[in-house]
Amino acid sequence: MSVLELRSISKVYGKGAAEVQAVRDISLSVPAGTMVAVMGPSGSGKSTLLTIAGTLEEPTSGAVLVNGRDVAAMSGGAKARVRRRAIGYVFQDFNLLPGLTAAENVSLPLELDGMSARRAHLAGIKALEDLGLGDRASRFPDELSGGERQRVAIARAVVGERSLLLADEPSGALDSVNGEAVMRLIHTYCKRGTAAVVVTHDAQLASWADRVVFLRDGRLVDQTVPPAGPESLLEQPS
């Protein structure tokens, strides 16, 4: 079963002459343990696709299934629970709350979901330690480097064992070494069973994904086939 399944989704904004079709008839299936990268020029529908996948917006037509359940058929409360428990988000500008420490930023979603402050705090600390940030737990975002901030944001996105990670240009504000570190982390989480959709315009970062899909004018125009295996690169005619 796929963690995320988009079935023929379309999204139209506006009406009449002002109508804009942001996404057109896209189907995409992301099984557990898989990272899909979405590439395309500005305005190709990448971010809209991600907000629909994250149930933050509804498609005009088509269906979104998270862990096999049709989001449209859920009550508002059930949808909110899916957003809180199953889906983690990583944004380009980190979106950390400046008045909270790294640990508080990470544990906040768990507390909002009803977990006791103590348990949430322990889970937050563990998520930070997993990302090598144990000694930064009591720092505030402005006391952290860009790379550390994004790792805190990833810890917040994966804490509580969420099954779907959605990232919009997660390394857009980082240099290439830190950007690669972020992709390596997302890749590691996928190997542990998380499904991820990463929107990026950067081919080097997209190449961490198991599959890369290309969008153009709201349509899915092409995608890569699974790599043949690295050995093929090292075989050279003698």
Next chain:
Amino acid sequence: MSVRHALLALLSEGPKYGLQLREEFEARTGEVWPLNVGQVYTTLQRLERDGLVAALDGENAEEPGPQKAFRITPAGDEELGDWLRVPSDMSAPPRDELVMKILIAARVPGTDVHEVIQAHRTYLVQLMQEWTRLKEDDDGSDVAFALVMDAELFRLDSVVRWLDAADGRLRRAAADGWTPARTPPTIPALARRRRMGVVR
């Protein structure tokens, strides 16, 4: 890639045997460029002929093959220093087949240049995925290997970026009413391009 200079560099550390040179060359380049042992000996013979290396005196000095050791000469040291410091000639753009294909695809009737661009983009990203797979298990201890992989990924990335730029430029031009058959370059423009080596 200059095998000649790579061998000089290895010999600058001290005298070495042919087989040893091959093994060290492969190890230092992250084992991405396998080197034929015949290539090593042919190159050594040419370097010896040019006075850049010399066979070591010793009991096996006259014997060709793995038992023969070489050292770098002062002329070899000088040659190596020059090669490292002098930038390779990149002033004239190479005749890149991909650039040719896109230029031609933009003009061939019935061909969608954007489809052509996407086919190449997909292929290149797939290739980059294969290189990135190699990085997955790499703990960063083999710096030579990491450098070679970075170089390859940046090279492929630059081609993808060019394709993205070409795609956007062609779309904007089409929206502005540009058609490929019109407006041949003017004579001064051609002369300028020849000076840059763009037109030969």
